[in-house]
Amino acid sequence: MKLERLKAVRSQLKQRYSHRPFVSILVGLYSCQWRRSQGTRARPGVCCCTMSECLFLPILLAAFSLSLFFLYSWAQAKNDYNNFDWYTYTKVGRWFFWSLVLLVLASVMVTYLSGLVILAVCLLSEGQKLYLHRAHKMVIVVVLGVSLAWILVICKLWKENWITTLLSLQVTAPYLHLGAIAVMVFLSWPVAFHYARLGNRGTTAPIPSWSAPRLTSTPSGPCSCQDLLGCRPSGSQLVLLIPFLALLLFLYLVPLGVSSPCIQPRGALGPRPALIGHRGAPMLAPENTKMAFEKAIDHGAEGLETDVTISYDGVPYLMHDHTLRRTTNVQQVHPNKSNVHSSMFSWSELEVLNAGRWFLQNKPYVGMGSLSGADRAQAANQSIFKFSDFLRLADRANRLVIFDLYRPPEPHPYTSSWISRALNAIVKESKIKPHLVLWLPDAQRSHVQQTAPGFQHITRHLASVPDLLRDNITGLNLPYTDMAPDTIRMYAAANITTNLYVVSEPWLFSLAWCAGAHSVTTNTVHQLKALHRPLFLMTPEEYQHMWILIDVLSAALILLVFAFHWWRERSLVSCTEERCPGNSRTRVASLACSSTSSLAVSQTAPSSKATGPSEACDGAKGRRFPSLRPHCHRVQARRFPPDLPRHPPPTPDGSWAGPWAGSTAGIQEEEGARTQDTAVRIPAPRIHHLGSPAEGTIVGLSLLLPLLCL
Numbered sequence: 001m002k003l004e005r006l007k008a009v010r011s012q013l014k015q016r017y018s019h020r021p022f023v024s025i026l027v028g029l030y031s032c033q034w035r036r037s038q039g040t041r042a043r044p045g046v047c048c049c050t051m052s053e054c055l056f057l058p059i060l061l062a063a064f065s066l067s068l069f070f071l072y073s074w075a076q077a078k079n080d081y082n083n084f085d086w087y088t089y090t091k092v093g094r095w096f097f098w099s100l101v102l103l104v105l106a107s108v109m110v111t112y113l114s115g116l117v118i119l120a121v122c123l124l125s126e127g128q129k130l131y132l133h134r135a136h137k138m139v140i141v142v143v144l145g146v147s148l149a150w151i152l153v154i155c156k157l158w159k160e161n162w163i164t165t166l167l168s169l170q171v172t173a174p175y176l177h178l179g180a181i182a183v184m185v186f187l188s189w190p191v192a193f194h195y196a197r198l199g200n201r202g203t204t205a206p207i208p209s210w211s212a213p214r215l216t217s218t219p220s221g222p223c224s225c226q227d228l229l230g231c232r233p234s235g236s237q238l239v240l241l242i243p244f245l246a247l248l249l250f251l252y253l254v255p256l257g258v259s260s261p262c263i264q265p266r267g268a269l270g271p272r273p274a275l276i277g278h279r280g281a282p283m284l285a286p287e288n289t290k291m292a293f294e295k296a297i298d299h300g301a302e303g304l305e306t307d308v309t310i311s312y313d314g315v316p317y318l319m320h321d322h323t324l325r326r327t328t329n330v331q332q333v334h335p336n337k338s339n340v341h342s343s344m345f346s347w348s349e350l351e352v353l354n355a356g357r358w359f360l361q362n363k364p365y366v367g368m369g370s371l372s373g374a375d376r377a378q379a380a381n382q383s384i385f386k387f388s389d390f391l392r393l394a395d396r397a398n399r400l401v402i403f404d405l406y407r408p409p410e411p412h413p414y415t416s417s418w419i420s421r422a423l424n425a426i427v428k429e430s431k432i433k434p435h436l437v438l439w440l441p442d443a444q445r446s447h448v449q450q451t452a453p454g455f456q457h458i459t460r461h462l463a464s465v466p467d468l469l470r471d472n473i474t475g476l477n478l479p480y481t482d483m484a485p486d487t488i489r490m491y492a493a494a495n496i497t498t499n500l501y502v503v504s505e506p507w508l509f510s511l512a513w514c515a516g517a518h519s520v521t522t523n524t525v526h527q528l529k530a531l532h533r534p535l536f537l538m539t540p541e542e543y544q545h546m547w548i549l550i551d552v553l554s555a556a557l558i559l560l561v562f563a564f565h566w567w568r569e570r571s572l573v574s575c576t577e578e579r580c581p582g583n584s585r586t587r588v589a590s591l592a593c594s595s596t597s598s599l600a601v602s603q604t605a606p607s608s609k610a611t612g613p614s615e616a617c618d619g620a621k622g623r624r625f626p627s628l629r630p631h632c633h634r635v636q637a638r639r640f641p642p643d644l645p646r647h648p649p650p651t652p653d654g655s656w657a658g659p660w661a662g663s664t665a666g667i668q669e670e671e672g673a674r675t676q677d678t679a680v681r682i683p684a685p686r687i688h689h690l691g692s693p694a695e696g697t698i699v700g701l702s703l704l705l706p707l708l709c710l
Contacts, residue, residue, distance in 0.1 A: 023126050030119040032133040053130050056137060063140045064113040066147035071106035076168040077161050079505040081366050082523070089326065095362045109143045124190035127197065163481040170260035171507045171536045177547065180251050181554045191244050192562040196569040198236045255547040261485045261514040262536045263543050273512055274519035275528055276303035276402060278502050279320065282523050283368050285375070286359040287327065288318040289382040293393055299526040303400035303519065308387050308422060310414050315347040316387035316425045328353040328384070343408040356382030365523065391430030402438040402458070402477065419444045423451055440477060458499070465494045475499060480508060485515040492516060510534035
């Protein structure tokens with residue numbers, strides 16, 4: 001017997017205190033209040049936040065949303081990190097991975113705000129009031145300002161990033177939709193919890209008199225099942241529920257507006273785009289060097305792209321920048337000419353410069369792998385590559401060549417004859433096969449077509465098909481931001497190919513593949529060559545079935561969550577159409593019914609099945625209704641004498657007969673002095689026997705498993 005009582009006490013203590021340290025930690029992290037008594041629970045029917053917290057909560061959500069957009073847009077812009085770092089280098093004069101700094105900053109901001117949002121959701125699931133510490137609020141305002149500043153920078157200086165973000169959504173939208181639905185299922189737990197609690201309001205009810213034999217309901221507060229079912233939601237409930245349902249409905253309808261070239265009928269996918277090495281293989285060797293182009297050829301590049309500059313003495317050579325500082329050791333060899341335009345050097349001055357050691361000292365690309373010892377030694381000995389030598393290498397490997405030809409500035413001696421110098425290197429010096437040359441410069445195109453009729457002429461400008469055919473244009477060289485499947489198909493129908501640059505990320509290459517591009521210029525030939533199928537490819541029927549199934553399953557899970565919380569909050573507030581019968585089991589529940597009905601004492605005879613107040617209080621002391629224990633003092637003060645029967649027979653006039661007449665006189669006088677309208681506020685009890693809110697949160701997280709399995 002003692003062992004059973006010890007087990008019962010242990011179970012009660014475990015039930016009451018098992019999750020309390022967990023809640024204290026959550027309160028401490030969110031509110032910086034580490035005393036156990038500082039955590040405040042929200043009463044049923046009362047808002048979970050103060051007015052100031054309610055006003056600041058949208059700021060928290062706005063900062064979180066904008067920082068998340070900052071992180072997503074910048075993560076998808078990884079394809080252009082090198083361009084951003086090169087731009088900052090031209091402004092600052094020092095090479096550094098500023099792109100990586102922004103990525104880390106965005107990740108830290110999102111992680112911090114995600115932690116606050118998760119803490120808020122957990123505290124709401126525990127029924128705690130939210131009190132965000134002022135230090136957190138200051139950081140949130142700073143994050144909001146940084147995110148807004150980033151959006152302004154994109155709008156003013158880098159509008160192409162918007163296009164990159166929109167293009168990425170054509171690949172990631174189905175996965176983002178799945179993640180957003182999973183988040184809504186997770187958020188349905190605290191929303192349903194507080195929706196049920198806001199509907200479970202405490203009402204004004206008179207103190208039940210145990211000297212009275214029977215309890216009846218007054219018209220002012222019927223314990224109606226309609227109220228318990230929540231058929232008439234309050235304004236607070238609507239304020240909580242309507243935004244949640246609106247956002248959920250929006251997410252359910254988002255797939256109707258998703259358009260992606262990777263969602264296409266089966267068998268409609270075109271051939272894999274050819275790969276053109278951008279300045280060779282710049283992630284494996286120093287750019288525009290012999291080693292870089294050899295690496296690109298070894299990894300299967302079908303073409304080679306480069307940049308051509310004319311030296312002061314008329315020798316075409318490969319150089320991208322307008323100065324030699326970044327990719328050579330000109331500061332050590334010619335310190336007085338380090339900022340001079342690269343075309344103002346003679347070839348004798350250029351050929352003595354080292355063009356490889358910088359690659360080992362300052363890695364130009366984020367995520368570059370380490371080189372072997374042989375590759376490091378070879379890279380350290382690279383020199384500036386002559387244009388004619390580059391053409392001979394491409395001719396031997398039978399690779400296409402495409403290049404940007406820079407016009408020298410004034411007063412360069414070849415400012416007017418720069419096209420002729422390049423043609424001379426192609427036709428007379430290298431003697432490359434003409435069909436391997438993709439001529440890109442628009443200047444003097446008619447002269448080039450007459451001098452070298454075998455070249456393939458391409459342009460970087462969009463034009464109508466008749467105009468392109470009139471100028472003998474056979475291909476377009478477009479930035480990937482101009483990617484449009486309909487335009488590519490229109491040009492392909494006229495036998496005009498499309499090359500997109502610079503495409504280095506697998507998701508962007510997959511999108512170009514699905515869009516029908518014929519070739520791409522890339523920095524990552526070694527990575528894209530291993531991609532034999534687009535990362536995302538689905539038929540319209542498969543996508544339709546997927547999102548409909550996700551929507552139906554999530555809606556069912558959310559309905560189950562709401563039903564569970566309604567059942568948990570109202571299982572004690574159960575009554576029939578006759579309003580709270582007084583049998584031995586529902587007499588204890590009548591205290592719970594007092595939260596939704598006004599109970600008055602009638603002068604009629606008690607039911608033969610009614611129990612006394614001591615039994616009701618004993619029931620409240622049990623494990624089943626622990627939240628009723630604070631109200632037992634009303635009954636304990638007026639226990640019936642132990643020698644009297646619990647159910648005395650009434651007289652016809654409603655008075656007490658036998659030994660009850662004397663024994664209960666004091667009680668009757670006390671009740672007579674008490675006005676029948678005297679009332680107290682009895683909060684609706686919580687149901688602890690169904691598990692703590694912390695355990696309920698774990699159950700809510702488990703609801704996400706089916707979606708994760710999908």
